[in-house]
Amino acid sequence: MKIGIIGAGMVGTSICDYVLTLGSCRELVLLDRNEDRARGELMDFGHTNALTFSKNTALKSGSDYALLADAEVVVITAGQQIKPGQSRLELAEVNSRICVDIARQIYQYSPNAILIVVTNPCDIAAYSIIANTPFQPHQVISSGCIIDTARLMKLVSDRVGVDPKNVFGYILGEHGSHCFMPWSLVSVAGQPIDYFCQQNGIEKIQPDQLLEEVRQVGYEIFRLKQNTSHGIAASVFRIIQAIEINEHSVLPVGVMPQGEYGLNDVVLSLPAVVNRNGIEKILIHPFTSEEQATLSAIASALSETLTDIGPL
Numbered sequence: 001m002k003i004g005i006i007g008a009g010m011v012g013t014s015i016c017d018y019v020l021t022l023g024s025c026r027e028l029v030l031l032d033r034n035e036d037r038a039r040g041e042l043m044d045f046g047h048t049n050a051l052t053f054s055k056n057t058a059l060k061s062g063s064d065y066a067l068l069a070d071a072e073v074v075v076i077t078a079g080q081q082i083k084p085g086q087s088r089l090e091l092a093e094v095n096s097r098i099c100v101d102i103a104r105q106i107y108q109y110s111p112n113a114i115l116i117v118v119t120n121p122c123d124i125a126a127y128s129i130i131a132n133t134p135f136q137p138h139q140v141i142s143s144g145c146i147i148d149t150a151r152l153m154k155l156v157s158d159r160v161g162v163d164p165k166n167v168f169g170y171i172l173g174e175h176g177s178h179c180f181m182p183w184s185l186v187s188v189a190g191q192p193i194d195y196f197c198q199q200n201g202i203e204k205i206q207p208d209q210l211l212e213e214v215r216q217v218g219y220e221i222f223r224l225k226q227n228t229s230h231g232i233a234a235s236v237f238r239i240i241q242a243i244e245i246n247e248h249s250v251l252p253v254g255v256m257p258q259g260e261y262g263l264n265d266v267v268l269s270l271p272a273v274v275n276r277n278g279i280e281k282i283l284i285h286p287f288t289s290e291e292q293a294t295l296s297a298i299a300s301a302l303s304e305t306l307t308d309i310g311p312l
């Protein structure tokens, strides 16, 4: 597989690390407007080729989108960080514009690529790409709440003392503060979470408190190290694997619904089947009326932001 990564910053290089160490990628292209940075990172990664466990992936870097010709997957991590005094809406507008500009250039050379959008706000940026470029909705995936879901699994695991991989649940909605957690779906080793806690003498977990912890933990990492990179890189690698291996994995990623859950014209995280064509379909879950109302309210708030941003 040929994979492109746009943005050679903390997140972009961390994704390169996963792809080169755990993946089986034929060619990796790292682009950044700062060519030296992209070149330096790939020179550094190139020296791992000499070590026995490393695969000899062809590495290319620069700022020329022609290098991406016929890439199957392109991950967008390029963008600005929020500046002092800048509103979230201003950042959304700036980063959406950057992502649309990048996607138009990708389209020239790789019109069939699946795009994974990580640049924040990732759901708004992914929507802007679908609305302003020829890329089809099934080709554009926002990394969305896959990282929030991984955080949920780890937080529950810490409470119940069971491997996070045996915890199941989804964080859905908008990546960031407007996400929600359908409690009826949270389980440990297939057992409903409340039942599991009761059976094992563990204090009942309060859903609202847990969701708030999921929301806050990303901010806490940012406060401590001024970025988040490992969790999001592993999450993006998970999506890449689902595409590369045609896994038909159900992942809580940002997608554009086509009427599912009564939603249209917005990108938000829903349980979606991911395969070699990107998004195959969105699964319909029997949400409670309260959960459905929460989902609709999140979609309305996102639509308002998108209206404020307007065409790019």
Ligand SMILES: NC(=O)c1ccc[n+]([C@@H]2O[C@H](COP(=O)([O-])OP(=O)(O)OC[C@H]3O[C@@H](n4cnc5c(N)ncnc54)[C@H](O)[C@@H]3O)[C@@H](O)[C@H]2O)c1
Binding pocket: 006, 007, 008, 009, 010, 011, 012, 031, 032, 033, 034, 037, 077, 078, 079, 080, 081, 095, 098, 102, 117, 118, 119, 120, 122, 143, 144, 147, 175, 227, 228, 229, 232
């Ligand atoms: N969705 C998530 O869960 C999640 C998690 C972590 C970070 N992020 C987002 O990912 C993005 C990258 O984060 P980071 O920590 O790697 O930032 P960073 O500042 O370390 O790297 C950003 C890189 O993008 C490059 N860049 C900027 N504009 C460009 C353009 N127009 N074309 C090409 N390259 C360009 C910069 O030169 C820089 O190397 C940010 O928007 C961040 O908020 C999202």
